Amino acid sequence: MVAPVVSVKDLRKWFPVRSGLLGSILGPRMRHVRAVDGVTFQILPGESVALVGESGSGKTTTAKTLLRLLEPTGGSIVFEGKDLTHLRGRELKAMRRRVQAIYQDPYEALNPRQSVYQIVVEPLIAHGLARSESERHARVIQVLEETGLKPASDFLDRYPHELSGGQRQRVAIAAALVLRPSLIVADEPVSMLDVSRRIDIIQLLARLRDSHGLSYLIITHDLSIARYLCDRVLIMYLGRIVEDGPVESVLERPAHPYARALLSAVPDPSPATGRQRIVLQGETPNPIAIPRGCRFHPRCPWCQDICGTEDPPLVTLAGGHQARCHLAVELWQQELPPSAVRATPSERPSWATTPSTGSADEP
């Protein structure tokens, strides 16, 4: 078996709730925002993994903890065989060279007072990687061209405000690539871009992955992006991975109710899909007060009595597809419509299903 590039086990990141009203009302066990609360996954060399979930589910916190921009509360991170959960100083810096990040807003990520050359050369200098000025210059030119900023000489002296959104994101990618990392963590890398630019960047990321053998962790709330760029998808809900599987398998047969809802909510102009849209009401609950039992149960259209009391285990389905739900096997094996199961009587169902408006008429 191939050794994973990174292996995250039972990762936790809890933020203390600052003392004050909330801190004094809540019992001692609840004085934390459990943003990441037991996350486990691996990424293989050359593999692209998507981390998908609602706003507030803990995606960015997972990424920042993985990058060691945040100190983990618990669990372990093993990167290229080395446990870096508590690394510090020089060793942490060496690892940072191998793991690079790209952010959602290229405008915020780039220093407005630095030229493109300065932005891209800086990581090389910081890590003392290229010995001579001419070597550095050559490396910068090379990565700019690799990211499609051609001819590179036209871009070297420009400043971020002189670039389009797509070009800025290319500069950010070049600055990440110049250190020749093995893993790139990208937090919503295309969500700020226009449709046409979005595809350019998706295709660029795919090309770089293939030519450099890169691994990706792509954070997105858009499952269709995951489909075009990733091999595997992790669905996150309230600090936990609730489904993990090959992207086509998850899209075709999502096993977790939350994955189903998320998938059904993605708008799609394809006519006559006849899908049922499951629009979950409300929002991700506050991670200070995580529901008992299955943490999704208050919003789950399939909720059973057991779900309110017992935390479901991670169920392995087939072909590397897993889901954390008491009904995972039933949901995965057959169509189990939400109406066929009983909602917890005490709870008013906080969900609704509506037929898709995808038109049914044929040409």
Place this chain on the structure above:
Amino acid sequence: MASGQNQNQTARPKLLEVFDLRAYFDTRRGLLRAVDGISFSVAPGQILGLAGESGCGKTTVGLSLMRLLPPGGRIAGGVIRYRGQDVLRMPLRQVRRIRWKEIAMIFQGAMNALNPVRSVREQTADAIVLHDGVPPAQAYRRVAELFELVGIPQGRASEYPHEFSGGMRQRVMIAMALACGPKVVIADEPTTALDVMVQAQILELLRDLQGRLGLSLVVISHDLAFLAELCDHILVMYAGKLVESGPVDALFRAPKHPYTQCLVSAIPRIRGPRVALRPIPGDPPDLTQPLRGCYFRDRCPAAIAECGEAEPQPRPVMAGHLAACHLYPREGP
């Protein structure tokens, strides 16, 4: 050129009609033609989508309908008619009887610009007092009704914007737009930057409000898939001009204009076969530099000689469906 096209959009009677609208900005680089000769109409109860790449003039169309162009911007031509009244030529006093009370707008990004030190209830009441001149007590009663309507729990009305998620803040913006009982609501990028589930919730809310209040909606978005789910009819803009206007089914099943075809094939599909995405090469033109011919021709995979010479005008390609492209020289079937 503008007149005559509109009969084709839909057979319903019109509430709002726009003929050959032009809105320009005076900029340091010269005159910028942000909206350059656009015609369309909105029927009662219709949900109209306005699509196109960043900078194509969508927001400027919305602001023109409100007569709220920012400094430096001006209406350079055309007619906007609301229930037959000429909005562009009426005195400001009369505009105030229409703005917010008949036509309201949810501004792009405004949910991120709420006042951080006033509760959402206070801010909504402020907007009502400002737009409708009613006493505060009455405004607060109306806030309660509005919050109920848009799904903001009463218990949360006294919270501050930072305590609200993006979806809840957008509900506040929708409540403010509905405050004076408008017939037409323009929603500018109502779900941009919201996650998929919240986007679906806002979509349902807008559709529900349309049905319950009999509103007409003009929904501006660069997200075609979102518009496809919400709208009856879609207008596609490119570089300040209307390139296609059609019923939502036809527009996605059989887009006519090469630009619309590019946009539709650029949508990553989550269902059905995983077809390759086709990027659209190049960038939109600089709107301070008027071009000859079709503004899309440099990026167009189907351009013919004529495209460099004359500007194509919107022509009917099917019933209720227009395209401005030289590939469709004659009236369609």
